[in-house]
Amino acid sequence: LKQICNHPAQFLKEQAPRGPGTARLAGRSGKLALLDELLDTILAEDGSVLVFTQYVSMARLLADHLAARGIPAQLLHGGTPVAERERMVDRFQDGEVPVFLLSLKAAGTGLNLTRAGHVIHYDRWWNPAVEEQATDRAYRIGQTQPVQVHRLIAEGTVEDRISEMLRAKRALADAVLGSGEAALTELTDRELADLVSLRRPS
Structure with a gap:
């Protein structure tokens, strides 16, 4: 049920949109439409954003969707090698990539992502402490800007x-x-x- 709330393509295990005949993501999920709207606003203001999801499969769908829209994004999950993880953090902190997609548990500790002025929780985790730990990646020593936290929720579900x-x-x-x-x-x-x-x- 939580996967359907994220996007039907996640529950149906559809392939990401890499070419003709593959899954079409746009126009099928109010949550994805809201994410697009939020990102458009944040990026128009030259902002940077962390997008958390508990599902690596959903993060991959989001990464391909954003690539198709021409939005620079990168994805960190539990399988990301340590050296690449550090390079990704540096690219984000240097402003090279404004959208950082992170799996909730992989991003819970050890990351300092103070460039983010926005945190989006694409789906909700049962334990609020896990969400807060993830959100705290943006509230680290050296943070000089207010951070807005957005939680996307499919109403009535x-x-x-x-x-x-x-x-x-x-x-x-x-x-x-x-x-x-x-x-x-x-x-x-x-x-x-x-x-x-x-x-x-x-």
């Missing part, structure tokens, strides 16, 4: 439910852990009841 679940968990965690014990006194009766109520195992 499983992604919407994941987003609601993460938002509720974050609000509760912030209330209980973020401000210490005093925060418990600020919970509504309903939030407090939800915190302590027993649930049937699912």
Whole structure:
């Protein structure tokens, strides 16, 4: 279901658009159309952007789609050799390639990508800490500009439910852990009841 939200071509395992008779990506996904719109705006302002997805297959489809549109992009995933990884970071930081596609887990640690003024999460991960760790690649020492984070969500789908679940968990965690014990006194009766109520195992 999450793959269908990204693009039907990902779920159907269609080949990337490299020539006549291969998968056509444009016009089949609202999420891809929104990504194109966002990238057009960011690049028109001479910005740089990190695009995260948890699926290497989706990242490859995006890389080929952007190449077909003439947008300079590069893709880093878990199989990228260390030397190439370092070259890619340098190219991005030097402004040679404005769009950096990254698989969520491969990009979680060890990268300093402060040139990025935008971070796009193309799909949502179940654990918000993994997303935040990825986003932090742009919030490193030496960052001098504000960073905008965009999360693309297919409305009314499983992604919407994941987003609601993460938002509720974050609000509760912030209330209980973020401000210490005093925060418990600020919970509504309903939030407090939800915190302590027993649930049937699912």
